[in-house]
Amino acid sequence: MLFNIQPYDRVFIELGPISIYWYGVIIATGAALGLWLATRESKRLGLKEDIFVDLLIFAIPAAIICARIYYVTFEWDRYVGEPWWKVFAVWEGGIAIHGALIGAVLTAFLFAKVKEISFFTLADIAAPSLLVGQAIGRWGNFMNQEAHGGPVSEEAYNHFIQYIPDFITNQMIIDGVMYQPTFLYESVWNILGLLVLLYMRKVNPRRGEIFFSYLIWYSFGRFFIEGLRTDSLYVMGTDIRVAQLISVLLIVISILAMVYRRKKGLANVHYNGQLPSEK
Template identity: 70%
Template sequence: MTCTPEALDRVFLQLGPLSIYWYGVIIATGAFLGLLIATRETERLGLKKDYMIDIVVYAIPAAIVFARLYYVIFEWDRYVGGPWWDIFAIWEGGIAIHGALIGSVLTAYLYTKIKGLSFWMIADIAAPSIILGQAIGRWGNFMNQEAHGGPVSESFYNSFMQYLPGFINQQMCIGGTLYHPTFLYESVWNILGFIFLLVLRHKFNPRRGEVFLSYVIWYSFGRFFIEGMRTDSLYLFGEIRTAQFISIILIALAIAVIIYRRKSGMANKYYNGKKVK
């Protein structure tokens, strides 16, 4: 479907030669709100909020490094033979959320082991904040006109997209063609996941570790289907999209861990941080 391009300005603030982009502002906002929620939950459970702040401080650089490394590995043909410094040109785009999650989880695991804390408790505290940060962060992709789907058909526009706020359709009009706002689909899915995890944590007395594992299942399930609509996917081999393959593995692994921890007695019940006998 054709449209008239009216892209929003990617620059949030211009300070002389320094440009501050909306992408960075939105990502930082998501991280801040996530940290705020996580620190409040940490204090509610009787832990020091400094624990969560420390993890975030260490996890952010690790997440960036792993997000870039993940992307470069699966896009190696793009970099081999070229200038080696292109591998580090993160400002030109090219990071992957799965890589960021791997870096963050490894950092949290090492930190909890050093501090003598329960990794699963910290993971449960962080899970709603992570998915909220992802929901907000997708709007950074929106400002950059990236992570979108394929062209929208006339029938889909008439049945759905015409009811979206005008600024969304204008921003998804690229080169005169209207594209699926897959950033929006994932953002909405993640917001629903955020609500689900909060309800799960506060109303259903889940066993330790199962809030985080539920996050893994929820996010991966939605990402699998949304990834199939995107035009910028990384590919494992042939037509196998990397994010879809990883999503299937994560869902299966999370379910297996839940079953194993319950059968082995490792997942004791906790309510508001208190062990239930």
């Protein structure tokens, strides 16, 4: 099926020679809403209200750097023979959410050590905020017409895609071909995960288990959605998609970590209990 649709402009606003892109605006919006959610919960649990503001000062740069390192590592052949500065050219695209997650988690771990706060306290509070940021951030991919799947078959269109709002499917038409809106699938999956984690807060699970549940939920959905995408990173010299491999590892590690922490008595304190002094 061929279509002739004009895509949305990627530029949000132009201020003289400076262009502000929708991608950046959407990512910033997701981060702001995530920060609001975490700050609100921190206050309820008795932590300093600005603890996550302090954390983000370090976590955001670390996440961006690690997201770029992760991407360049698995796309190294693309940069061989290119000018050296291309490795740092984030504005040309090329960051990965798993790299950003690694950077943010490592930063939070060190931050918690310095502040003498339980890392899992911060991680549990932040987990729903991460899903908020990821759910909203995927719409930046929508504006950039990226992170999509393969071409939509006529059968898939008739049975499923035609029920998706036109403003979404139209933006997924590139050079006359409609592609699977995998950004949408992941965004919806993350919103459902957010509802699950917010419910978990109410049932007061053991400390750390909201964070591990986030890793399991996101990884489970990402594994299947990644299989539909056309822009995957691959383990060098193989047909193994990196995001799928990382997703499986995160699920296994998270389950083992929860079992281990319970058996060793490391998860006796519950989410709402003995904060913030418990380490």
